[in-house]
Amino acid sequence: MNRQITRLQGITACLPFDNIDTDQIIPSREMKSTSKTDLAAGLFAGWRYVSAESRQCDPDFVLNQARCDGASILVSRSNFGCGSSREHAVWALREFGFRCIVAASFSQIFFRNCINNGILPVVLPAAAIGQIEALFAHDNSVLQLVVDLPEQAISPAGAASVWAFDIEASDKAALMTGRDPIAVTLESDSDIRAFIARDLERRPWIYSQARSGT
Template sequence: MEPFTTLTAVAAPLLRENIDTDAIIPSREMRSVMGTGLDEGLFAGWRYTAIGSREPDPEFVLNQPRYAGARILVTGANVGCGSSREHAVWALAQFGFRVVIAPSFNPIFRNNCIANGLVPAALPEDVVRAIGEALENAETPVLTVDLASQQVSLPQGRAWSFEIRPDARESLLNGLDPIDQTLLLKPAIEGFRADDRQRRSWVYSSVDR
């Protein structure tokens, strides 16, 4: 997983509350369990003019030229609610997003973000609204997200401190997914097994054959 330190990038405001995982990636777009090829299905119900179509809806934020290449998504409260499909985060990541800024996150969606290298940055609702309005009115809609200092800032200098769990922050800063974190415990696991083999040798009899 790619470590995250600081990102300055185009930010897209999608200020809707309760965006569920079916809106992020409709079930009809989930054609793979390998987590690839999902970017085209991201927000497919809003991004395209009709179900099954790939004709872009020019009114949708991600189809507007000023937000091309967006890597930061600014959205409403309770993002990622609904079913616990990890495809929603895979689709966001494959589209290019590294940060989701919102007042609150569905817990499973938030954990899936962290496990896949996306920063779930929580800010108060009024701050998120102010950031969204600033992006809509800016000549260039850009934000900087500094994970080390836990700050989101506008080019004009306005900055806000965001919330993120300390363990999630460390995982993202160091680029550690759940498997990487488990491998860090390998010496302790091997030490436990060696001691346990001495204490309860019969448990390992079938393994040692």
């Protein structure tokens, strides 16, 4: 799975609601394995389908509209990803094709799950979210946004408006290089081994207990 993000230009879909929780993102009935695959069909299943059994698409739901085909950027409001800590919600969003989620605020655990799975979570002020929603609603046309991670900016494709966003340096580096948490830890492998060697000299009994299982 490619986790790297630098500059993304993509079709945008808007869900203008607060407090979209992980059970709405992917209902528990759609989580039939611990795999990261075969989850996209369950994304927003309670909203996308007229009934879960028939899988008949609801034409009024935004992701079923032709203008959102291939959407890779999702815009919502405050407290996105709240509720349970299920990582399946992020896996389903990623498998569906989303690489960037823009919201006024996020659940902290959901935010971290996004970073760890190659999705850029962007926090923008409510006023900026409203401006994007207005662009999306205009003439029901396709909206493309450009997300520039190095510059930490979002703009409509071909337009002058720019919204700046903040991101922690470590999160930015992880996404720009495509490193997952394990890869980041392994970069410090020599330092970790050196610490263990020093600690073994200072506290050999700790390691004796670990080997003996006591």
